[in-house]
Amino acid sequence: MPLEKKIWWSIVVLCLAAVGVALLSQHAFGMQPCAWCVFQRLIYLLLALVAAVGACSQGLSLRLPCATLGLSLTIAGALAAWYQAQVASHSFSCAQTLADLLMTQTGLETALPALFGIYASCMDARIKVFGLEYAYWSLLLFVLLAALVVTLIHGFRKQNSTR
Numbered sequence: 001m002p003l004e005k006k007i008w009w010s011i012v013v014l015c016l017a018a019v020g021v022a023l024l025s026q027h028a029f030g031m032q033p034c035a036w037c038v039f040q041r042l043i044y045l046l047l048a049l050v051a052a053v054g055a056c057s058q059g060l061s062l063r064l065p066c067a068t069l070g071l072s073l074t075i076a077g078a079l080a081a082w083y084q085a086q087v088a089s090h091s092f093s094c095a096q097t098l099a100d101l102l103m104t105q106t107g108l109e110t111a112l113p114a115l116f117g118i119y120a121s122c123m124d125a126r127i128k129v130f131g132l133e134y135a136y137w138s139l140l141l142f143v144l145l146a147a148l149v150v151t152l153i154h155g156f157r158k159q160n161s162t163r
Contacts, residue, residue: 004063004155007148008055011070015048018141023115031127031134032119036084039099040138041115042108043077047145060156067152074146078139085135088122 019041025031033041047070054066080099088097100118103109108116127134 004152005055007152008051011051011145011148012048012055014141014145015044015051018044018138019048019115025134026119027114032124033117034084034088034120034122034124035097035100035103035118036080036088036122037120037134038103038109038116038118040077040080040084042103043073043080043142047073047077054152060159064153064156067149067156070149071146071153074142074149078142078146081135081139081142084122085133085139089126089133089135091122 022033022037022041026033050066050070050073054063054070057063057066084099088099103116103118109118129137
């Protein structure tokens with residue numbers, strides 16, 4: 001398998017693993033998510049979908065837009081995780097924030113409550129795993145995913161310059 005496809009599929013696996021760990025934490029260990037938590041789940045799932053399309057596409061005409069959209073999603077995810085850790089987790093409520101409005105107004109919270117249900121305030125969802133808050137773990141993963149996407153884009157640029 002070419003390196004590019006391995007990177008695409010690595011992105012898919014990492015995103016799905018992140019959501020899997022979040023769901024395990026929630027449903028097996030009672031760590032209830034806030035609006036920013038479930039918003040990041042949505043970003044991970046969208047990124048996994050975009051990466052799967054990128055991995056399965058043949059031409060650069062679809063892979064480059066997938067990489068560009070993927071980079072945008074990783075940036076959005078990193079910003080969401082940073083906001084959760086630095087701002088929202090210090091507030092008594094994250095109601096009426098961007099994440100809360102997006103999850104409730106789209107109907108995702110009620111349509112898929114096991115995945116996107118908001119069950120805690122951001123302050124209550126502030127939990128440490130191995131000494132680091134969940135939001136920071138998510139931020140680190142989004143940074144890693146961004147680095148993988150940038151590697152893909154750099155590879156596309158190299159391919160174009162050799163043609």
